[in-house]
């Protein structure tokens with residue numbers, strides 16, 4: 001029911017108006033003075049207030065001001081006598097809705113109340129609409145935000161590095177794969193760097209030119225091709241790029257480039273090539289070695305027989321001994337080649353890897369070449385048993401340790417570490433020897449690559465080739481890191497899942 005508060009100090013007027021209002025169906029509260037009126041207003045929140053201006057104590061103007069302080073939208077109709085025009089005007093200025101002069105006719109009272117109530121209803125509706133509208137706008141914003149976020153997420157989480165630039169080359173999007181690929185953080189790049197800075201000189205311009213030409217996938221499109229990027233530390237990174245021009249209302253606004261890291265692929269290709277090279281070289285050498293072996297045995301046997309026919313100090317005997325020594329060396333080499341090429345069946349057994357390492361060390365630490373070398377063992381505590389052929393593994397460890405000793409030449413530290421990574425066990429052999437230049441690292445696993453002087457009977461360049469083959473047969477890998485003058489670390493990586 002609609003609530004009306006009637007404020008007048010004259011009791012007769014209050015009674016009379018209350019009757020009229022109640023007859024019209026309103027709930028009526030009455031107050032004889034300002035303070036009472038304000039109290040009821042606070043408590044009941046009436047829809048309309050009928051307010052006499054001239055009252056003792058707090059007058060109508062004051063009451064109106066207070067009411068408006070409580071609720072700016074309160075509907076207040078002023079009732080004034082003939083002599084109160086100034087006050088009535090003042091009230092209108094203070095946003096009274098209307099004013100009636102005394103004596104108030106029933107009709108006029110009903111009419112202005114009706115109008116006021118219509119205004120109240122209208123205002124409520126308007127409020128409701130505004131609220132609805134606000135909700136709608138908010139919801140639309142949320143949707144928009146979601147759509148935007150979604151697109152952002154797709155770009156951000158793409159496994160390929162994605163870089164967007166404005167016309168002119170300023171980078172505006174740099175996703176996390178790009179961060180990982182190039183080593184820069186977004187904050188260093190977005191709005192700060194130009195696309196030319198992530199290419200080798202001249203490459204960015206060439207790409208933009210090709211992107212706009214029709215010849216590489218159509219205008220505005222550049223089909224996949226290989227280029228080289230330069231990361232934060234100046235390292236060159238081979239990648240595939242595909243790119244597209246971005247348009248806004250038909251006008252070129254910038255472009256997007258998507259980069260796929262090729263390092264792993266190139267590494268795998270190299271490994272494959274190496275394995276193929278190893279196997280074909282192995283087969284070829286084995287064939288030759290086999291053929292050489294027989295006549296060699298003949299030469300040796302007869303040289304021995306012949307030598308016995310001469311006395312120790314006879315020059316011919318000395319010459320024959322040279323023949324015997326050199327032929328023995330050749331036979332050693334031939335045997336090495338045969339060992340390398342022979343595909344021995346593996347006899348894998350579950351065992352701990354540390355005792356295999358220790359056995360290898362046991363053979364070698366007492367040899368003269370180990371004198372002057374400090375040995376540090378740092379074995380991890382959580383290394384599981386691994387399925388390995390221990391004879392072959394010993395051979396691998398031996399080759400790597402001998403190489404380290406050669407590189408340290410009588411002084412330095414050999415550190416042997418084992419550790420468990422999630423799916424791998426890694427064994428490091430770190431030496432403080434001569435190290436190797438970067439370009440050599442690609443070649444050391446090639447059969448017959450050596451920098452050693454082979455007249456001493458060592459240095460056939462087979463140690464690492466053989467080791468590589470063995471570790472590959474265990475589904476593992478050998479990695480190498482080296483710095484000239486500082487030392488070298490070989491890391492053997494064996495998969496844990498080969499446990500059975």
Ligand SMILES: Nc1ncnc2c1ncn2[C@@H]1O[C@H](COP(=O)(O)OP(=O)(O)OP(=O)(O)O)[C@@H](O)[C@H]1O
Nearest residue numbers: 403404407444450451452459460461462463464488
């Ligand atoms: N730890 C190391 N430090 C420095 N250079 C190394 C190291 N290990 C290997 N090399 C280099 O790699 C080359 C190839 O090694 P690999 O073991 O295959 O052959 P090798 O030691 O020369 O001969 P072989 O092992 O057949 O006696 C070596 O000649 C050497 O130049």
Ligand SMILES: [Mg+2]
Nearest residue numbers: 399403463464
């Ligand atoms: Mg060697």
